[in-house]
Amino acid sequence: MIICVPNEEVRGDVFTANIYVSAFRNYYIILKTILEVIMTQLVRTELIELNLKARERKDAIIELTGRLEQQGYLFSKDGFLQDVFQREEIGNTAVGFGVAIPHGKSPEVKQTAIVYGRSELGIDWESVDEEPVHSVFLLAVPEEKASNEHLRILALLSRALINEDFRQQLLEAATSEEISELLNEVTQQKVIES
Amino acid sequence: MIERHYTITNEQGLHARPASLLVQMASQSKSAVMLVEGKKEFNAKSILGIMSVGAQKGAQITIKIDGPDEAETVSKIEALFNSNFGE
Numbered sequence: 001m002i003i004c005v006p007n008e009e010v011r012g013d014v015f016t017a018n019i020y021v022s023a024f025r026n027y028y029i030i031l032k033t034i035l036e037v038i039m040t041q042l043v044r045t046e047l048i049e050l051n052l053k054a055r056e057r058k059d060a061i062i063e064l065t066g067r068l069e070q071q072g073y074l075f076s077k078d079g080f081l082q083d084v085f086q087r088e089e090i091g092n093t094a095v096g097f098g099v100a101i102p103h104g105k106s107p108e109v110k111q112t113a114i115v116y117g118r119s120e121l122g123i124d125w126e127s128v129d130e131e132p133v134h135s136v137f138l139l140a141v142p143e144e145k146a147s148n149e150h151l152r153i154l155a156l157l158s159r160a161l162i163n164e165d166f167r168q169q170l171l172e173a174a175t176s177e178e179i180s181e182l183l184n185e186v187t188q189q190k191v192i193e194s
Numbered sequence: 195m196i197e198r199h200y201t202i203t204n205e206q207g208l209h210a211r212p213a214s215l216l217v218q219m220a221s222q223s224k225s226a227v228m229l230v231e232g233k234k235e236f237n238a239k240s241i242l243g244i245m246s247v248g249a250q251k252g253a254q255i256t257i258k259i260d261g262p263d264e265a266e267t268v269s270k271i272e273a274l275f276n277s278n279f280g281e
Contacts, residue, residue, distance in 0.1 A: 095241045155248025
């Protein structure tokens with residue numbers, strides 16, 4: 001950083017200038033940290049549905065998309081739904097262990113988010129294993145970010161979900177806060193690691 | 195045991211769709227199929243295992259196949275990589 005010192009009187013006051021420099025630096029670090037936290041807090045409590053009403057794949061996706069729309073993440077709900085359904089047609093997004101990760105990289109998404117929905121009774125995901133789905137993660141990723149962001153989130157979620165304890169904790173969590181904490185912990189840890 | 199090295203050439207890396215194709219192939223095999231990236235080994239019969247790798251375009255990975263039908267499995271997997279997972 002270059003500090004311009006206008007005249008001799010001020011030039012003497014190197015100490016003051018140093019304070020300015022360090023204040024600037026601190027300000028920058030704080031701003032950067034806040035930004036990082038916002039970026040990695042993909043799961044907000046408002047985006048968690050503890051008791052999904054839907055019992056079928058399509059309805060579950062519609063229900064969770066409602067959350068996204070309510071919270072202002074989408075330009076168009078119908079456009080986003082169309083992209084997610086199209087993706088489901090290419091290949092079922094059930095990943096086993098009663099988990100499904102439907103996802104839409106879509107120009108209709110304003111900001112990356114994960115919506116989580118839980119169903120005690122289970123949802124018919126029309127998957128090969130015919131196992132009912134109890135945990136649904138709906139990923140919403142803006143199209144321009146799709147290549148890396150989408151892959152990164154899928155990898156983070158998958159790594160966490162392989163762990164049986166983690167899946168159990170998700171199903172047993174009593175509040176949305178607990179779940180968002182669990183999920184944000186997983187994503188943030190990995191961000192620091194990489 | 196057979197080992198094959200690949201570089202991911204898909205524009206979007208080994209995302210969910212190619213991962214599920216690889217799982218389908220691996221699951222049909224009677225052999226153990228592992229995907230190795232760096233020092234980490236992942237089960238290629240599990241979609242979560244493959245997606246865990248998060249292999250981006252340009253990533254170097256190794257496929258290890260060990261079992262009675264390894265030769266047949268490796269040729270199927272080779273074809274899948276050569277076709278760039280149909281992308």
